[in-house]
Amino acid sequence: MSWTTRLTYALPHRALSSLARRLAYSRHPRTSAWLIDTVTRKFGVDLSEAEQPDPRSYPSFNAFFTRGLRAGVRVPDPDPRALLIPADGRISQCGAIEGGRIFQAKGQSFTAAELLADDDAARPYEDGLFATVYLSPKDYHRVHMPWRGRLLETVHVPGRLFSVGPAAVRTVPRLFARNERLVCHFDTDFGPMAMVMVGALLVSGVETVWSGIEIPRYGDAVTVKDYRGADIRLERFEEMARFNYGSTVIVLLPAGVARLADGLGAESPVRLGQRLATLVG
Incomplete structure (x- = not known):
């Protein structure tokens, strides 16, 4: 270390x-x-x-x-079956969730239940897919939807604010499940999808398009907001949230709904709108 x-x-x-x-x-x-x-x-x-x-x-x-981009500098993959990379940055890790565990780095992993702070919410992802995208200080800091969905609830999970840079990811056990984060649960036409906005050292906030500032709101208890009655629907490629300072977003998909795009792996540079995965069936 x-x-x-x-x-x-x-x-x-x-x-x-x-x-x-x-x-x-x-x-x-x-x-x-x-x-x-x-x-x-x-x-x-x-x-x-x-x-x-x-x-x-x-x-x-x-x-x-949190600046916006000029129209047209990012475009979504034209394949209507393509789920999209949600942000500019680099893939920290991506792949299969094996027995409910998400790979962080060599010798490091954490469970989907730890990340989501909810055993029941994690069950659909036990053998699904994940992608962890790291946004560096140079990147566009708005996060967009990989797929269209209806917002069900958000879960603000208090925690530490370790750096999420590559050195810390390699050495801090269960880093993403320890840092403060906002878990956003969506219902889609293929089932549940989770988007996890992970805070980091010197990250002074996470904002959503439906509620404004969610972090900082430092506290010691998990806070759940139920949006099922609000009918908040976001389209594929639409902005959903933004970071103040660089951080990480993690996408969770249930088993059997998609396959990851070829060529994605640790340290792959990615841009908003490129293909993350392709729906199957």
Whole structure:
């Protein structure tokens, strides 16, 4: 385990993330300009794809970080049977869920029940598929729907805020099942689908298109919101949520409904809208 990963065990995760949130939302011109310029330069952000390519057009660092894309720079796979990659980034891992366990990295795994914080909700995914997509600081930070679905409920699971960078993923046991996260359960025409928005160190929020800010809302108890009566339906490729700062989204699919696209594997670079999997049957 690297010294930086060891250090994250001792850091005051929530205090640091609260501080990062205050900086991210600051409208002080010098503060926001310095943060935007630093991240753009260090990570090679491509602003030519943004709706607003001028870095000085953003009133805060958070507005820059959650920027929209120009129309047409991402398009969904044209095959109507294709489930879509939900975000720009890299595949951390993807593949079969074996006996309810999700592979994290060599020597590391966690259960779907741990991730979802619900044994019953995890049962349809026991032998299904998963894809874990890591969004780096340079990436587009909005998450879109892999497939059309009706929102059933969200589950806010409090937890730690470890880094979700590759070094931490390799060394922190059960990382994604320990970090704070928002689990979004959808009903689709092939059955259930779960989208898990995983928080991380210095990630100051998760927002959804139907409810606004969901994280931070730091607490010690799991919070469930039932949306079954609200008839919230999102289409394939439609935006569903966004991160403030980089993080990870995990897609869970039930057994027997799809096969993963060829060529996807650990560290594969991916873009929103490309094929994640293909429906079978």
